[in-house]
Amino acid sequence: MVLIDTAASMIFADCSSSSSTARLLLFNTTKLQKYPDNISLFRRSNSLQFGISSRSSSRTIITHCSSPSTSAIQINNETFAKVIDGKRVAKDIREEIAVEISRMQEEIGIVPGLAVILVGDRKDSATYVRNKKKACDTVGINSYEVHLAEDSTEEEVLNHISKFNDDPSVHGILVQLPLPSHMNEQNILNAVCIEKDVDGFHPLNIGRLAMRGREPLFVPCTPKGCIELLHRYDIPIKGKRAVVIGRSNIVGMPAALLLQREDATVSIVHSRTKNPEEITSQADIIISAVGQPNMVRGSWVKPGAVLIDVGINPVEDPESPRGYRLVGDICYEEASKVASAITPVPGGVGPMTIAMLLSNTLLSAKRINNLRMPAENIV
Amino acid sequence: MVLIDTAASMIFADCSSSSSTARLLLFNTTKLQKYPDNISLFRRSNSLQFGISSRSSSRTIITHCSSPSTSAIQINNETFAKVIDGKRVAKDIREEIAVEISRMQEEIGIVPGLAVILVGDRKDSATYVRNKKKACDTVGINSYEVHLAEDSTEEEVLNHISKFNDDPSVHGILVQLPLPSHMNEQNILNAVCIEKDVDGFHPLNIGRLAMRGREPLFVPCTPKGCIELLHRYDIPIKGKRAVVIGRSNIVGMPAALLLQREDATVSIVHSRTKNPEEITSQADIIISAVGQPNMVRGSWVKPGAVLIDVGINPVEDPESPRGYRLVGDICYEEASKVASAITPVPGGVGPMTIAMLLSNTLLSAKRINNLRMPAENIV
Structure with a gap:
């Protein structure tokens, strides 16, 4: 860890509004973009058909959730939820991060660095890594990539992690998952030093996230992105009923912990869960991260609720040139007529994940270079 | 850490049924006591008055929650919840632990050891420490006590922790809280090595508790005791709606994580929370750990629910020789007429906490001496 004796670290703001990182913000020079008044009500093309379908079981996979029976009159009388435009928010965040990084470089000569380790030749993994690299380039984060062959040994991966752990120009380390089956994923992830674990998946981070009076070093990117959307749209969380659908380590569980930290x-x-809609229909805020296309029907949603859809599910679509289209966990056509605000898929939570990865990398660079960092944040 | 090359470690069973420790149980020689069929329905003396009072706000502190208006006929028609007898379960667990320890000593010559550090002269703290020592004696755990003066330095406490960390005869270390105000509690607690943190409060433990596919080294004693009671009374958790009242680091939050691990x-x-009774009245299982006497009224409880009351609240009682009596968070008179099972206060969760501390100390001794322990459990 390199500590530079300078007060410059005081001048850098965090580009997320997350309370968990607020302690590092000595003052914030960037005015947060707020969106609620700028967003016009969303109207879809008349070629789409609307209507609340009958209740469905949570086990059913629904590739299209609208019913053709709804009349045009109903359409005219319906109001639609505000669209929470994750693409736009992510773009704003990237711009804010770029300004911070440029100032950081000018003031103390430090450029944040993100290292990504990719093992094997999975096309989807290669695409993710390329997108991360591209995002780093747009904001001025140095990216370092190591691409190892499928038949590499665990030791080789661990050696690279060890080098990045010791490299002061690297502030964040990502191991692209999944790893080849002959490697022990937990061993490898545990080798990333916690100060550079920008994914935020280390159990120590999750423990701190769960505990009152403790602060995680990093908040996992996707749930951080969900909460950031709520913040940027001025959607109140405190005292609200929130339901998280899905309990994965990387989205559902940390999203629930974050909502609870904000007094939901x-x-x-x-x-x-038996009768999930009984619970979801009481929620003011729903975050769904379950990977079931169109599972959350209109009848699952309380009127006026805010819906954050983390699911990105391909469903067959012969009319699409690719033969499929992407839908969320939430049946958009139905739910957007009941909710007050909703994230679209694509263009909702998706773009936020990489934006939060950049935000975590910047945060790490600031923390590593901050002599006056609170002791709690040093493990 | 002392590792003895012996297969004897295989023979020791865990005395809790917690799934989080199950991985250590190579086989279990102790048959768990099960209670549901042994418990007769609870009937209170006619001198007590019953009746459901009107709904109360969660902010009101109610020192007695029965209403004098209920007639004797109503009493005769009412059925009462099974009493979950924590005192008896704790006694059984202590006996099971004693058997294990005796066998452990015979087979490999190891006796579990618990070190307690007490700073200052608080009478309540001294009583707690005395009770823990007494409980250790009854099961055959060696206890080591360090009693430091109120004006000791943080460094002195840290030195003692360091010695216990290195001492192979000590398998668990407890620092009695609260510490004097001039000490940094977090620094001191963080100094206890995680393999001996039998309280289970380390964020790494809590993180593992929160994460699917991970196992904590220790489950915090009080929430472990709550789940143990449900297990011993064969109360199903999977698929049930559970509500935890209170979100403290030491009870509420880990209790919620444990219930979720068991698929509630x-x-x-x-x-x-606005309108808490709206949520509690949907629950099949309620664990209340909030420290508000009689807060949970009969109207908050779904008929047939199981109630675990962690609260131990003194309320004024001129008829008691001590001038006060202890009540739980749950209004027993009302709730026991609606629930199917309930823990009394005192005699419910209370005795389970120390029993689980002994269980964690035994578990630690077994783990430290188990050569074939899974790598995941070594931090």
Whole structure:
């Protein structure tokens, strides 16, 4: 860890509004973009058909959730939810980060660095890594990539992690998952030093996230992005009923912990929950991260609720040139007529994940170079 | 850490049924006591008055929650919840632990050891430490006590922790809280090595508790005791709606995480929750750990629910020789007429906490001496 004796670290603002990082913000020079008044009500093309379908079981995969029976009159009388434009928010965040990084470089000569380790030849993994690299380039983060062959040994991966751990120009380390099956994923992830674990998946981070009076070093990117959207749209969380659908380590569980840190009353619905709609229909805020296309129907949603859809599910679509289209966990056509605000898929939570990865990398660079960092943040 | 090359470690069973420790149980030689069929329905003396009072706000402190208006006929028609007898379960667990320890000593010559550090002269703290020592004696755990003066330095406490960390005869270390105000509690607690943190409060433990596919080294004693009671009374958790009232680091939050690990659908109700009874009245299982006497009224409880009351609240009682009596968070008179099972206060969760501390100390001794321990459990 390199500590530079300078007060320059005081001048850098965090580009997320997350309370968990607020302690590092000595003052914030960037005015946060707020969106609620700028967003016009969303109207879809008349060629789409609307209507609340009958209740469906959570087990059913629905590739299209509208019913053709709804009349045009109904359409005219319906109001639609505000669209929470994640693409636009992510763009704004990237711009804010770029300004911070440029100032950081001018003041103390430090440029944040993100290292990504990719093992094997999975096309999807290669695309993710390329997108991360591209995003780094747009904001001025140095990216370092190591691409290892599928038949590399665990030791080789660990050696590279060890080098990045010791490299002061690297502030964040990502190991692209999944790893080849002959490698122990937990061993490898545990080798990333916690000060550079910008994914925020280390159990120590999650423990701190769960505990009152403790602060995580990093908040996992996707749930951080969900909460950031709520913040940027001035959607109140305190005292609200929130339901998280899905309890994964990387989205559902940390999203629930984040909502609770902000004083929501949180319930987690999962595959063993009986009558999930009974619970979701009481929620002021729903975050769905379950990977079931169109699972959350209109009848699952309380009128006026805010819906954050983390699911990105491909469903067959012969009319699309690719033969498929992407839909969320939430049946958009139905739910957007009941909710007050909703994230679209694509263009909602998706773009926020990489924006939050950049935000975590910047945060790490600031922390590593901040002599006056609170002791709690040093593990 | 002392590792003895012996297969004897295989023979020791865990005395809790917690799934989080199950991985250490190579086989279990102790048959768990099960209670549901042994418990007769609870009938209170006619001198007590019953009746459901009108709904009360969660802010009201109620020192007696029965209403004098209920007639004797009503009493005769009412059925009462099974009493979950924590005192008896704790006694059984202590006996099971004693058997294990005796066998451990015979087979490999190891006796579990618990070190307690007490700073200052608080009478309540001294009593707690004395009770823990007494409990250790009854099961055959060696206890080591360090009693430091109120004006000791943080460094002195840290030195003692360091010695216990290195001492192979000590398998668990407890620092009695609260510490004098001139000491940094977090620094001191963080100094206890995680393999001996039998309280289970380390953020790394809590993180592992929160994460699917990870196992904590220790489960915090009080929430472990709550779940143990449900297990011993064969109360199903999977697929049930559970509400935890209170979100403290030491009870509420870990209790919620434990319930979720067992596939309950969990909601956490706290001081910012509006209309808590709306949520609690949907729960099949309620764990209340909030420290508000009689807060949970009969109207908050779904008929047939199971109630675990962690609260131990003194309320004025001129008829008691001590001038006060202890009541729980749950209004027993009302709730026991609606619930199917309930823990009394005192004699419910209370005795379980120390029993689980002994269980964690035994578990630690077994783990430290187990050569074939899974790598995941070594930090």
